[in-house]
Amino acid sequence: MLALRFAALLMLVVWIGGLVALGGVAAPSIFEVLDRRADGRLLAGAVFGETLRRFHLVTYLAGTLLILTLIVRRILGPRPMRFGWRLAIAAAMLATTIVSGWYVAGRIARLQQTIGAAPSSLPAGDPRRAEFGRLHAVSTGLQLVPLLGGLALMYWELKE
Numbered sequence: 712m713l714a715l716r717f718a719a720l721l722m723l724v725v726w727i728g729g730l731v732a733l734g735g736v737a738a739p740s741i742f743e744v745l746d747r748r749a750d751g752r753l754l755a756g757a758v759f760g761e762t763l764r765r766f767h768l769v770t771y772l773a774g775t776l777l778i779l780t781l782i783v784r785r786i787l788g789p790r791p792m793r794f795g796w797r798l799a800i801a802a803a804m805l806a807t808t809i810v811s812g813w814y815v816a817g818r819i820a821r822l823q824q825t826i827g828a829a830p831s832s833l834p835a836g837d838p839r840r841a842e843f844g845r846l847h848a849v850s851t852g853l854q855l856v857p858l859l860g861g862l863a864l865m866y867w868e869l870k871e
Contacts, residue, residue, distance in 0.1 A: 712784065719780040720868050722773040726804075727861040729766055730854055737762060752829035760820065767812030770857070774805030777864075792871050800864055804857040811853040819846045 738759050745755035778801050784791050791797060822843055826833065830843035 712787070712789075715780045715784050715787075716868060716871070719777055719784075720865065722777040722780070723861050723865050723868070726770050726773045726777075726857060727865070729769065730858050730861075733759075733763065733766060734851075734854065750829075752831055756823065756829060760816070760823075764812070764816065767808060767816070770808045771805070771812070774801065774808060774857075777801050778805065791867075793867060797864055797867060800860040804860045807853045807856040811850050815846055815850045815853065819843065819850065822846065 741759050741762075742752070742755045745751040745758070748754065778798065781791055781794065781798050781801060785794050822839060823830065826839055826843075830840050833840040
């Protein structure tokens with residue numbers, strides 16, 4: 712059981728730590744450094760977009776393993792405290808990450824391809840700039856689900 716609990720906690724640490732590191736450190740740093748170049752915002756968007764795409768792959772694996780560890784612990788016993796809630800939260804975390812990584816990120820990439828420049832270089836009234844801003848906000852908002860859900864799961868895991 713200890714190995715399964717450790718695996719679950721490790722998956723949460725990778726997931727939550729990655730979200731904090733990417734959103735709080737990597738993205739601002741990438742955009743700040745590359746913004747000094749003429750094509751900097753476009754390049755920064757490409758670099759961070761690829762970084763996020765790869766991180767999503769890590770989180771798909773982490774979410775799947777997290778759910779599996781919960782289910783195996785339930786089968787082998789003792790049943791994890793608040794099992795139903797924990798399973799629902801882990802499933803919601805994985806589902807929102809999949810939506811963000813496949814659907815929203817795909818729409819952002821297609822929009823950036825049609826724009827051919829940094830969305831911030833478009834006039835303020837351009838509907839493509841507004842659409843990019845909306846999709847970016849949706850993507851950011853979706854990441855709150857695994858962040859907050861992961862913190863709740865970490866609390867329960869450490870409390871148990």
